[in-house]
Amino acid sequence: MITEEPNIDVGILQERRHIEGELSGEFYIAGETPLTGGFTAKAAKGGIFLYDASGHLILKKASIKMKPSGEAFFTLYDVAVGIDFHWERSEKLTFRGDLTLSLDKNGLMTAINTIALEDYLSCVISSEMSAEAPSEFLKAHAIMSRSWLMSTLERRGDIDGKRAKDKNSIQSENEIVRWYDxxxxxxxxxxxxxxxxxxxxxxPLSGFTREACEETRGLFLVYDNGICDAxxxxxxxxxxxxxxxxxxxxxxxYxxxxxxxxxxxxxIFNERDAQNWILSSPEAYCxxxxxAIINRILPGFDRETMDFFRWRVHYERDELENILWKKLGFDFGRIQNIIPLERGPSGRIVRLKIEGTKKAMVIGKELEIRRCLSPSHLYSSCFIVITKRDLLEKPISFTIHGAGWGHGxxxxxxxxxxxxxxxxKAEEILWHYFRGAQLKRLY
Ligand SMILES: [Zn+2]
Ligand SMILES: [Zn+2]
Structure with missing residues (x-):
């Protein structure tokens, strides 16, 4: 396990021909006079051309590293936020730490921000959380995010890989079971x-989220001498x-x-358990x-997304057939049955069989099921399907009754x-969800 605070490299911009930004304060570039103010970088044959605000070429290199002096920081224009989501947009964002521009194998530029893990973490927590969330929740989240991040980085360095990275699917003619990491x-x-x-x-750094990070500085969830993949x-x-x-x-x-x-x-052990569970509203923290609480934890969500503990989606038969065609590329013919083959203990379906007049197919795991049964994604794979049939037992429509949001x-x-x-308290919250894990300060 680590013994001091690591730096991490964050990819801010990728595959750019042109990068524009501004340096607030002086930045050092090896062998050059310090640079400040606006800059433009262009990827061209042979390297990156870096220009100052007045358009003078400062240098040309395959990789340019800029280090801030003192409190200097930098701003990059045109940073994409929410890539592939409906909220995708471009923003101008400001960062602390080093800025490196380098060329990828296609001759395009990548902008990388090197920053101390704790500084990165407080930015991440305040990007994802509302500062008004309860402070013990923010602390628990800081410890968890720190642990997840470090365990991900450690695993990447492990070439033999405790978990094989390339084996993320099992496929045959009539079965697609895949997962996404x-x-x-x-x-x-x-x-x-x-x-x-x-x-x-x-x-977006706010006082509260910064405090949550500072108070838990260096604290990790550990299990059996390893940092938890939280x-x-x-x-x-x-x-x-x-x-x-x-x-x-x-x-x-854990x-x-x-x-x-x-x-x-x-x-949940069987279909009857699943039905009773999903159609009821059991006592639970969530x-x-x-x-007020939900808005404080998940800022910016609209009221339509309030029903996630128990939810419902309805499809006419042809509507669902179209979705499956778009998502899987198979013509199932007329959908006959949707049958859960395997569920996890939370009721989430792990393998689901879809039977049509032309094709039958088993799909899994949870994210693949959510992806295939919705124009976007179902909230979760914890659901039961109620099929409405005509007098000849042919399906007319399907109603999906579900529970929860996310992989669970x-x-x-x-x-x-x-x-x-x-x-x-933060530690009680973490011990509740990560059974057997302990807290350890590593730096
Ligand atoms: Zn990524
Ligand atoms: Zn819950």
């Missing part, structure tokens, strides 16, 4: 977008699920199924309709925030 970046550790963790630089999701639906039901077939001892309640809810593994964000609101 953070793709490895090669030129840097993490990207700045939701793909890894949203990092929007220093602008996963989290928005709402478990009352029970959390196992690591291997969302990703590789490998048990992770990512087990927990009842997200003071009551000990029984895990079973809250308190808009590790910490439930809504549940954790409600726990904090009810007076639980």
């Amino acid at each position: 953070r793709e490895d970046h090669t030129a840097f550790d993490v990207c700045a977008d939701d793909h890894c963790q949203r990092y929007q630089g220093i602008k 996963r989290y999701h928005k709402c478990c639906g009352g029970l959390t699920d196992l690591f291997e039901n969302a990703w590789e077939n490998q048990a992770v001892p 990512l087990t199924s927990v009842s997200d309640s003071l009551l000990n809810h029984q895990t 079973n809250t309709r308190d808009e 593994v590790g910490l439930c964000q809504i549940g954790a925030a409600v726990m904090a609101e009810r007076g639980f």
Whole structure:
């Protein structure tokens, strides 16, 4: 395990021909006079051409590293935020730390920000969380995000890989079981977008989130002498699920199924359990309709997304056939049955069979199921399907009744925030979701 605070390389811009920005304060470039003010970089044959604000060529190199002096910081224009999501837009963002511009294999530029892990973390927490969230929740989140990040970086360095990275699917003619993990970046550790963790630089930093990071500085969740791969999701639906039901077939001892309640809810074993569970509204930390709490944890969500503990989606038969055609590229013919073959303890479906008049197919795991049964994504794979049939037993429509939001593994964000609101401490929240894990200060 690490013994001092590491630096991390964050990819801010990728595949750019042209990068524009501004240096506030002096930045040192090896062998050059310090640079300040506006700059433009262009990728061209043979390297990166760096120009100052008045358009004078300063230097030409394959890689340009700029180091800030004192409190200097830099701003990059035209940074894409929310890539591939409906909120995608371009912003001007400001960062502390080093800025490196380098060429990728296609001759395009990458802008990388090298920053101390704790500084990065406080930016990430304040990009993802509202500063008004309960402070014990913010502290728990800081410890968890720090642990997840470090364990991801450590695993990447491990060439033999405790978990094989390339084996992320099992496919045959009639079965697609795949899972999605953070793709490895090669030129840097993490990207700045939701793909890894949203990092929007220093602008949104607020006092509270900074405090949560400072108070927990160097604290990690550990298990058996290793930093925990601390996963989290928005709402478990009352029970959390196992690591291997969302990703590789490998048990992770601290990512087990927990009842997200003071009551000990029984895990789901069969279809009858699933039906009773999903169609009821059990007592759970994340079973809250308190808009004030939800808005404080998930800022910016609209009211339509309030129903995530229990939710419902309805499709006419042809509508669902069209979605499956678009998402999977198969013509199932007339959809006959949708049959869960395997569920995890939270009720999330791990393998689902879709039977049509022309084709039958098994799909998994949870994210693939969510992706295939919705124009965007279903909230979770914890659902039952109620099929309406005509007098000849032919399906007319399908109603999906579901529970929870996200993969359900590790910490439930809504549940954790409600726990904090009810007076639980950060460590109690973490021990509730990550059973058997301990806290350890590593620097
Ligand atoms: Zn990424
Ligand atoms: Zn929950």
